[in-house]
Amino acid sequence: MTAQVASIVLSAAFLHALWNALVKGAGDRVIMLGMIALGHVAFALTFIGFVPVPDPSAWPFMVASIAIHWLYFYLLNVAYRLGDLSFIYPVARGFAPVLVALGAQFWVGESLPIQAWIGVFSVSAGIMFLAQGAFGATMSRNALLAALAIGATVVAYTLVDGLGVRASGHALRYIGWLFLSKILIVLFLFPGRMDRLRAQSPRTLLIGFMGGVVSGTAYALVLYAKTIAPLGIVSALRETSVIFAALIGVIWFGEGPRARRLLSAVAVGAGIICIGLGR
Template sequence: MTLFVIAIILTAAVLHAVWNAIVKTAADRTTTLGLVALGHVIPATVMIVLLPLPSAESFTYILISTVVHFGYYFMLGKAYQHGDLSVVYPIARGIVPALVSLWAMLLVGEVLPLQAWVGIALIAVGIQLSSWKALRSGVGRWALGFALGTGFCISIYSVVDGIGVRLSGNTLSYWAWGAFLHLFIAGFVGIRRRKSLAELPAKVWVIGILGGLVSMTAYGLVLYAKNFAPLGAVSALRETSVIFAALIGFVFLKEGNWMRRLGAAVLMAFGVALIGLAV
């Protein structure tokens, strides 16, 4: 994997951490997730008008990804109802790299070398270490179930989009249509929260939609990288967003233990290096 591709994925990880920090600090996370989805739809509407259509066969993957993303938002919202972000998030993201690598091996024949698997394992351990204190306090049955469901959904849409974007013939078009179909997610949340939307301060609307723009940009970078690198490796590097989120929490939100989080960052850095050298 080239340094350029690694830099793209790590940039996406930082952006992903930023929009998750936005959701974390929101008073109503469900409404904020809906606004994040709307933040995908607005620029995507312009893009689908200007760009050519992706290949017909890739639309199947776009639709599957949209359905799975709906499940992801549902699972994530339920997980946050039953558990804290600091508990739910590392569980959900920590299982993703191994699952994506497994699905990619079974579905598209991408077999990672042992060194890459060691790197994935280090990143997974780093994710858990970053929130170790919260995890030690215990995880409720429902929180654990929905967190695992969230991670499962992430792994499925990661592989589906990895296959779809390679078939699309145009990464930008695939990205735009996938983002545009977040319309259904934004619409669902809008219907559920219709009574409170009119009372939302303008600041909340702006922050939520900006979070969506950041999220969309992050996923576009990941989609681009999936054209050039194994899906499991891309997923593992993307999940370093957890440690970036933890560092944002420490620096700006005054959360957590800096030594533990620094140790997690070092583990992840070794993991990134091993993956980069292996593939």
């Protein structure tokens, strides 16, 4: 893995944890997710006029990605209503690299070396340690199921977009048109919720919109990295965001128990790094 790929994806990891924290901290998460989708559209509009339409072979991947992201946004709203950021985020993101690496091995021919398997076990151990309290009084079974469902959508769109951006012929082609399509999410969420939209303060709306720009930037960096590095490695390194999310959850939201969440996040992050470096 080159330093260029590592720096690009680590930057995306921090930005991704940051915008998830914005969603978690929002009073009305549906409106916040709509503003984030609007931020994606605005991000695309800054360059969409300068890039051609993606190759037709990429369109099926793009359509599939739109549907998966729609489900992903819905599950985020549900999960952050049920559980803490420092629990939901590591579980949702932690097992995704394992499945992405395995999926890429079967579909794209990317193999997993021994060092990467060590990372797999570290990720699994970290998640199990984090989820110890999932069925206790402070964490519901539904929160765990929602986090796992988010993880499944992450695996799905990671593989779909990884193949789609390669088929498009140019990263910006795929990124621009994919983000522009998020206007469908905005049109679905806002028209029937105008009273709730107007009830939000300008500051809240601006935070949501800028969260969308941040989110779009993060995912654009990841999609670009997928054109120059294996899917499994990019996905693995990106999920170091679990460390950022755990720190944000503990420091910003005061979530606990601190020791378990921080230790499990470190274990997951260490495993992910092993996966990413196992080449």
